[in-house]
Amino acid sequence: MSEGENRESLENLLREERRFAPPAEVTANANVKADAYERAAADRLGFWAEQARRLSWETEPTEVLDWSNPPFAKWFQDGRLNVAYNCVDRHVEAGNGDRVAIHFEGEPGDTRTITYAELQKEVCKAANALTALGVSAGDRVAVYMPMIPETVIAMLACARIGAPHSVVFGGFSADALTSRIQDADARVVITADGGNRRGKPNALKPVVDEAATRVPSVEKVLVVRRTGQEVAWNDDRDVWWHEALADQPDTHTPQAFDAEHPLYILYTSGTTGKPKGILHTSGGYLTQASWTHHAVFDLKPETDVYWCTADVGWVTGHSYIVYGPLANGATQVMYEGTPDTPHKGRFWEIVQKYGVTILYAAPTAIRTFMKWGDDIPKQFDLSSLRILGSVGEPINPEAWIWYREAIGGGKAPIVDTWWQTETGAIMISPLPGVTTTKPGSAQRALPGISATVVDDQGHEVGNGQGGYLALTEPWPSMLRTIWGDDQRFIDTYWSRFEGKYFAGDGAKKDDDGDIWLLGRVDDVMLVSGHNISTTEVESALVSHPAVAEAAVVGAKDETTGQSIAAFVILRGSVDESGDLLSELRDHVGKTLGPIAKPKQVMAVTELPKTRSGKIMRRLLRDIAEGREVGDVTTLADASVMDLIKARSQK
Ligand code: 6R9
Numbered sequence: 001m002s003e004g005e006n007r008e009s010l011e012n013l014l015r016e017e018r019r020f021a022p023p024a025e026v027t028a029n030a031n032v033k034a035d036a037y038e039r040a041a042a043d044r045l046g047f048w049a050e051q052a053r054r055l056s057w058e059t060e061p062t063e064v065l066d067w068s069n070p071p072f073a074k075w076f077q078d079g080r081l082n083v084a085y086n087c088v089d090r091h092v093e094a095g096n097g098d099r100v101a102i103h104f105e106g107e108p109g110d111t112r113t114i115t116y117a118e119l120q121k122e123v124c125k126a127a128n129a130l131t132a133l134g135v136s137a138g139d140r141v142a143v144y145m146p147m148i149p150e151t152v153i154a155m156l157a158c159a160r161i162g163a164p165h166s167v168v169f170g171g172f173s174a175d176a177l178t179s180r181i182q183d184a185d186a187r188v189v190i191t192a193d194g195g196n197r198r199g200k201p202n203a204l205k206p207v208v209d210e211a212a213t214r215v216p217s218v219e220k221v222l223v224v225r226r227t228g229q230e231v232a233w234n235d236d237r238d239v240w241w242h243e244a245l246a247d248q249p250d251t252h253t254p255q256a257f258d259a260e261h262p263l264y265i266l267y268t269s270g271t272t273g274k275p276k277g278i279l280h281t282s283g284g285y286l287t288q289a290s291w292t293h294h295a296v297f298d299l300k301p302e303t304d305v306y307w308c309t310a311d312v313g314w315v316t317g318h319s320y321i322v323y324g325p326l327a328n329g330a331t332q333v334m335y336e337g338t339p340d341t342p343h344k345g346r347f348w349e350i351v352q353k354y355g356v357t358i359l360y361a362a363p364t365a366i367r368t369f370m371k372w373g374d375d376i377p378k379q380f381d382l383s384s385l386r387i388l389g390s391v392g393e394p395i396n397p398e399a400w401i402w403y404r405e406a407i408g409g410g411k412a413p414i415v416d417t418w419w420q421t422e423t424g425a426i427m428i429s430p431l432p433g434v435t436t437t438k439p440g441s442a443q444r445a446l447p448g449i450s451a452t453v454v455d456d457q458g459h460e461v462g463n464g465q466g467g468y469l470a471l472t473e474p475w476p477s478m479l480r481t482i483w484g485d486d487q488r489f490i491d492t493y494w495s496r497f498e499g500k501y502f503a504g505d506g507a508k509k510d511d512d513g514d515i516w517l518l519g520r521v522d523d524v525m526l527v528s529g530h531n532i533s534t535t536e537v538e539s540a541l542v543s544h545p546a547v548a549e550a551a552v553v554g555a556k557d558e559t560t561g562q563s564i565a566a567f568v569i570l571r572g573s574v575d576e577s578g579d580l581l582s583e584l585r586d587h588v589g590k591t592l593g594p595i596a597k598p599k600q601v602m603a604v605t606e607l608p609k610t611r612s613g614k615i616m617r618r619l620l621r622d623i624a625e626g627r628e629v630g631d632v633t634t635l636a637d638a639s640v641m642d643l644i645k646a647r648s649q650k
Helices: 003-008 024-029 035-042 044-052 083-096 116-132 149-160 174-184 205-214 241-246 283-296 315-327 346-354 363-372 397-407 486-493 534-542 578-592 617-624 640-648
Strands: 065-069 072-075 100-105 111-115 141-144 165-167 188-192 194-197 200-203 220-224 238-240 262-268 276-281 306-308 332-335 358-361 387-390 414-416 451-454 466-471 501-509 515-520 525-527 530-532 547-557 561-570 600-603
Touching: 035 044, 044 283, 072 283, 083 116, 083 149, 083 283, 083 315, 100 116, 100 149, 100 346, 111 116, 116 149, 116 241, 141 149, 141 174, 149 165, 149 262, 149 315, 165 174, 174 205, 174 262, 174 276, 188 205, 200 205, 205 220, 220 241, 238 241, 262 315, 276 283, 283 315, 306 315, 306 346, 315 332, 332 346, 363 397, 363 547, 387 397, 397 414, 397 534, 451 501, 466 515, 486 501, 515 534, 525 547, 525 561, 530 534, 534 547, 534 561, 534 578, 547 617, 561 578, 561 617, 578 600, 600 640, 617 640
Parallel strands: 100 332, 141 165, 141 188, 165 262, 188 220, 220 238, 306 332, 306 358, 358 387, 387 414, 561 600
Antiparallel strands: 065 072, 100 111, 194 200, 262 276, 451 466, 466 501, 501 515, 525 530, 547 561
C-alpha cells in the first residue's frame, strides 16, 4: 500500500472483548438458524426466490433478478401482487381477522385496539375515498401525519391503489414539505389537524396550508381529526378524512401490480444538497422487509407483541412498523408521543401494559434512558421482553450493555441492525438465535446479502483493518433510483467503487471478520495523517462513568490538520469542572491511544439531532470552528443550537 492509501483507511482503535452467546431457548426455537447462511451463499438468488414465497402473489414470479442494466435492478419482475392485500387481507382470509394488528397508545393516554379485520375495513374505505378524490395508480400522494393509526391506514390505502406515497416527517417545516411535494409532484396531501407532542397539541394543518399555497398543483388535502384544534379551512380543497370515508363501502377489490411498481418515495436529506427522493418498489421490497422482520426479530405472530418506537416518517417506520410487521401478521404497539410525557417511565409503562416481547429503538433513545437512570425502568415489569433491537446509529458498547442489563434483564439478545433508507430493509445484523453478539458491532451481513469493507481503491480489506462499507451484490429491497434523477443515483452510490454500492459509512473488520460501523465518512476526522472514527472516540467518552452522551468532530487545526473537539452531556449527578474535562481527555487517550485525545472537551446539555436521532455533526463543526451555524431545518429542535452556542461563548 502506498502512503496515500494508507492515510485514507480508518485507524482501528477500539477493543471490545465482551461476548454474549444467544440464550439456548431462543436458539432452539429460532425462525432462522445458522444453516441459512450456507444456503444463501450456495444459491443467493434461489434463497431470495424462496423468501418471495412468503408473500401472496397474484402471478408468481418466474424470474428472480434482472441485473442486465446495472445499477438499475429488477427483482421478481414478471410477478404481480398487491402490497396492501399482503399486509392485511390475507391474514383475515387465513382466519386471523380477530388478531390485534395495532395497540394504539395516544400520548394523552387514549387507546385504540385495531384488529386485522378492522384494519381491512378502514384500508378499503380509505382506498375507495382516495379513488373518489381522483387518485389513481401511479399518482403520488404526500402524507404529513402524526403517529396515529390513520397514518398506517393512509399508507396502505395508497399501496392498495398503486399510488406511491411520500411520507414527510410531521416535524418538518413548510419549506421542507413544499420542496418534497414539488419534487414528487403530489396533488393530494393527507394530514391531520395536529398530533400530541410533549403534552400539547402540535399543529400540522397550518404547515400543509402554507405548502399548498406555494404549490398550486395540490388539489386536495385530506384532514384527519386527531387533536380537535381549530383549523383554517379551504372548502374547494380540504376534505375531512372521517367525512370522506363515511360514505365509502368497507370492501375494495385489490388490483395486482407489477413487482416493480413504485410503492413509495422517501426523502433523505444527507449532509448536502437537495433532498434525494429514494424510490422503492413493491415485490422485492416487501420480500426483504418481511423476511428480515421474521429473521432478525424472530417474530412469532401468534404470541409476540412487537414495538418499534420509530416515527413512521423515517424509513424504519415504513419497513418495521408498516410493511414488514403487517406482512408478517404481527401484533404491534404504536405510540404517538415522546418518551418523557407525562413521565420518564412512559416507554416501560407501555412495555408492561401490553407485554411487549420485541422492542426496536434507536441508540439516541437508549442513551437518554441511560442518562435518566436505572431507577426508572426498575419500577416496571419488563420481563416479557425477549429480543431488543437497535437502529439509526452505531450503538456505543456502554449503551449496548446498559440496554441489555437494565431493559433486557441481562438475557435478551440485542440485534444491532445496520441499514439505510436506500437499502430499504436490514442488511447487517446479528441473528438472535445464532450470533454470539459483540457490544457495538452489527457483525455480519444477513443471509442473501453481500457486504464488505473496502479500502480507498475498492479492494476488500483484511481482518483487523478499516475502510468503507460497500455492498457487493444487488438485494431485493434496494432503492431503484433517485426519483427523477437517475444520474444522481449513479453518481452518489455507484461511482465511488466500480460495480459496488457505496454506503457512505466508515467501517472496519475485526479479527473474526465481523463488521463494526464507524460513522459517516463525511464525519471522519483526519488528525496528523490518521483517519479517526467519530464513533470510536464517542464510545470511549461514553465508557467514562460521568458521560451520558458524546459527539465529536474534527475542527481545523494549524499543526495537525484537524483536531478533535468533543461535546459531552454529563450524567445527572456529575459536577462539571475543569478537572473532569481533562480527565475525559486522558480517558480517551488511555482507551484508544494518544492520537485520539480530544483537544477540547465542552460540556453541553443537549446535542443537535435529526428527528430520527442522528447527531448532526456538521453543526457542531460550525461551532468548533467558530463559524455561523448552517441549515438547521431538519433538526428535531432547532433551539438546541442556541444553547450550545451560548455555552461555547462562555
Ligand atoms: C435505518 C436508517 C442511514 C445511516 C447509515 C448509518 C446509520 C443506521 C446503523 C447505523 C451504525 C447501525 N446507521 N443504522 N450506523 N449502526 N445499526 O437509519 O436509515 O435514516 O437512511 O440512515 O444511519 O450511517 O448510513 P437512514
